[in-house]
Amino acid sequence: MKDIKAKILFNEEIGLSYFKMELRAPEIAQIAQPGQFVQVRCTNTLDPLLRRPFSVHRVRSLQSIEILYEIVGRGTEILAKRKEGEFIDVLGPLGNGFTIPSEVEGRTPILIAGGIGVAPLVFLAEKLREIRNPKSKIQIIVLLGAKTKESILCEKDFKKIGAEVHIATDDGTRGYNGFVSELFKRILRTTHHASRITIYACGPHPMLREIAEISKEKNLDCQVSVEEKMACGIGTCLGCAVKVIRRGGEEFIYKLACKDGPVFDAEEIIWD
Amino acid sequence: MGLDIRIGKIKLKNPVMVASGTFGYAKEVEGLIDLRKLGAIVTKTITLKKRPGNIMPRICETASGMLNSIGLQNEGIEDFIEEKLPYLSKIGVPLIVSISGETIKEFCELSKILDNEKAVKGIELNISCPNIKVSAFAKASADRRRSQFTVHSLIAQDKSATYEVVRGVRRTTDKTLITKLSPNVTDIVEIAQAACKGGSDAISLVNTFFGMAIDIHTKMPRLGNIIGGLSGPCIKPLALKMVWEVAKAIEKPVIGMGGIMDGDDAIEFMIAGAKAVQIGTANFVEPGICEKIIKGIEEYLKKNKIKDIGKILGNLQSK
Ligand SMILES: Cc1cc2nc3c(=O)[nH]c(=O)nc-3n(C[C@H](O)[C@H](O)[C@H](O)COP(=O)(O)OP(=O)(O)OC[C@H]3O[C@@H](n4cnc5c(N)ncnc54)[C@H](O)[C@@H]3O)c2cc1C
Ligand SMILES: Cc1cc2nc3c(=O)[nH]c(=O)nc-3n(C[C@H](O)[C@H](O)[C@H](O)COP(=O)(O)O)c2cc1C
Numbered sequence: 001m002k003d004i005k006a007k008i009l010f011n012e013e014i015g016l017s018y019f020k021m022e023l024r025a026p027e028i029a030q031i032a033q034p035g036q037f038v039q040v041r042c043t044n045t046l047d048p049l050l051r052r053p054f055s056v057h058r059v060r061s062l063q064s065i066e067i068l069y070e071i072v073g074r075g076t077e078i079l080a081k082r083k084e085g086e087f088i089d090v091l092g093p094l095g096n097g098f099t100i101p102s103e104v105e106g107r108t109p110i111l112i113a114g115g116i117g118v119a120p121l122v123f124l125a126e127k128l129r130e131i132r133n134p135k136s137k138i139q140i141i142v143l144l145g146a147k148t149k150e151s152i153l154c155e156k157d158f159k160k161i162g163a164e165v166h167i168a169t170d171d172g173t174r175g176y177n178g179f180v181s182e183l184f185k186r187i188l189r190t191t192h193h194a195s196r197i198t199i200y201a202c203g204p205h206p207m208l209r210e211i212a213e214i215s216k217e218k219n220l221d222c223q224v225s226v227e228e229k230m231a232c233g234i235g236t237c238l239g240c241a242v243k244v245i246r247r248g249g250e251e252f253i254y255k256l257a258c259k260d261g262p263v264f265d266a267e268e269i270i271w272d
Numbered sequence: 273m274g275l276d277i278r279i280g281k282i283k284l285k286n287p288v289m290v291a292s293g294t295f296g297y298a299k300e301v302e303g304l305i306d307l308r309k310l311g312a313i314v315t316k317t318i319t320l321k322k323r324p325g326n327i328m329p330r331i332c333e334t335a336s337g338m339l340n341s342i343g344l345q346n347e348g349i350e351d352f353i354e355e356k357l358p359y360l361s362k363i364g365v366p367l368i369v370s371i372s373g374e375t376i377k378e379f380c381e382l383s384k385i386l387d388n389e390k391a392v393k394g395i396e397l398n399i400s401c402p403n404i405k406v407s408a409f410a411k412a413s414a415d416r417r418r419s420q421f422t423v424h425s426l427i428a429q430d431k432s433a434t435y436e437v438v439r440g441v442r443r444t445t446d447k448t449l450i451t452k453l454s455p456n457v458t459d460i461v462e463i464a465q466a467a468c469k470g471g472s473d474a475i476s477l478v479n480t481f482f483g484m485a486i487d488i489h490t491k492m493p494r495l496g497n498i499i500g501g502l503s504g505p506c507i508k509p510l511a512l513k514m515v516w517e518v519a520k521a522i523e524k525p526v527i528g529m530g531g532i533m534d535g536d537d538a539i540e541f542m543i544a545g546a547k548a549v550q551i552g553t554a555n556f557v558e559p560g561i562c563e564k565i566i567k568g569i570e571e572y573l574k575k576n577k578i579k580d581i582g583k584i585l586g587n588l589q590s591k
Contacts, residue, residue: 236296239331
């Protein structure tokens with residue numbers, strides 16, 4: 001974990017208020033794992049004050065990292081206006097990322113994204129591809145959920161590494177007409193290797209809950225990346241609590257999204 | 273150039289401490305700051321028993337500040353002594369442990385335990401916790417009025433409760449005792465005086481201001497707990513005024529805080545009468561910020577050819 005002034009190498013709109021920013025940050029790029037995130041100070045003024053968390057979207061030749069973000073408020077609006085060549089404070093890599101099973105061969109990973117939740121999954125897919133035997137026939141399956149066809153993100157990135165991509169849109173303008181969780185149910189019905197599946201999901205809370213329920217029903221390993229409001233990102237403010245099941249007795253305990261997560265075993269989380 | 277100061281029995285090499293609840297137990301920040309540079313470390317508030325903390329959301333950003341309702345989440349004193357103290361002891365910076373309880377007895381039990389720990393140099397009493405006696409009374413009368421609002425009453429809002437707690441703890445320990453005041457009062461001076469009368473060696477202020485925020489789309493409060501504590505640059509003028517008032521009225525040293533973001537802010541508090549400062553929310557924005565603040569203070573002294581930091585203490589000029 002390092003707090004660095006990173007040079008902005010790229011910052012452009014890639015579709016409907018979605019932006020991609022590339023930052024020169026070798027210290028972070030060299031050790032970042034899929035599912036980890038960075039805390040970005042959008043501006044050095046006092047308002048907005050706190051940093052904003054963003055997943056590491058991709059790592060490029062161990063020199064730079066990319067983040068993929070959506071404009072949703074003041075911080076991201078300001079971030080979108082930052083120019084190439086400027087420097088920006090980036091703290092990372094933070095948190096615990098996705099766990100990649102030691103024997104990946106013979107397992108089918110299904111990556112499920114809801115909207116901007118796709119951000120950490122590209123890095124994950126690239127990592128899975130990298131450590132997999134290139135001749136292996138086993139597919140990486142990706143399910144992308146979006147509001148409408150214009151807001152589908154990263155389809156090309158996944159296809160480039162040979163993943164099998166399925167799409168769901170809320171308005172039916174492309175792919176399955178409905179939620180990506182419903183598409184997930186369908187895919188499971190037609191996938192035969194059900195016992196060897198690992199689910200990796202990132203997206204809005206209700207979607208993650210659905211995915212977790214379906215996975216539990218079908219007895220599948222499922223990891224989810226959750227979002228909570230956070231101030232520090234390093235476990236000092238205790239703001240980003242996540243209710244998890246306590247093994248052995250007591251009702252629940254709070255873990256921290258920033259330090260224990262953001263990736264959790266779906267079965268651990270109490271979805272209320 | 274002299275940056276060193278003394279608070280009670282504690283010698284600090286500079287007047288910059290980290291504020292309770294904004295720096296964890298220091299280990300979290302390892303590698304992001306040279307911990308040995310700090311004037312002192314104040315831990316997250318510890319209670320006798322483990323506290324799970326409040327429901328989510330616990331944090332919400334506001335204009336130049338933030339609201340929090342963490343709810344004193346901590347693992348309790350036993351865990352602190354076993355798990356956190358060994359690391360904190362090795363840093364080589366004075367350690368001040370923040371404690372809180374719901375009764376005088378709880379405060380005293382905590383201070384007795386800490387009194388046995390050599391590594392603990394000071395105890396900060398966080399009395400911004402519910403005042404059980406007053407709350408029970410106020411709640412009963414509120415129920416009678418069929419009020420839909422929960423009554424919040426803190427020890428720090430009641431001068432006699434403040435006096436009792438400080439006096440109780442004073443009897444259990446010779447370690448430096450700091451009482452941390454809540455700004456949510458009509459007259460902060462009388463509370464500070466009560467704490468001094470009880471035997472406090474220093475007064476720290478301010479804790480957070482009560483506040484709230486609402487999401488107009490859902491009409492829901494932005495904090496799970498509805499109300500929370502406001503901190504950050506937005507509270508600085510309010511905090512500064514209280515520090516000034518208290519510093520004028522008491523003999524004991526004052527530790528000022530509230531929205532300090534750089535060396536200049538720290539100097540402002542010192543001119544108002546604070547002998548030392550604590551840095552809170554700023555640590556979230558930049559974990560290494562205290563080092564910069566110390567440098568900023570040094571630069572100010574150098575530029576103004578001030579040899580000893582004591583010279584600016586309470587040195588507010590008038591026309
Ligand atoms: C671990 C983690 C990884 C994330 N990764 C990405 C990513 O890769 N790309 C991306 O676009 N976004 C990501 N987010 C969400 C991102 O941090 C928020 O969208 C951002 O902080 C909003 O800032 P703002 O000032 O623009 O919006 P604000 O004005 O602060 O808020 C606008 C809206 O965004 C919501 N929001 C604000 N902060 C958060 C937050 N921390 N988490 C969830 N919702 C929030 C608010 O509830 C509100 O509805 C991530 C969040 C976390 C916790
Ligand atoms: C997230 C958060 C947690 C805090 N926890 C504590 C605490 O446990 N005990 C305490 O005495 N003060 C606590 N505080 C208050 C700070 O120590 C400090 O008094 C206050 O935030 C004002 O200073 P600042 O504006 O520099 O943050 C907390 C503040 C924040 C923002």
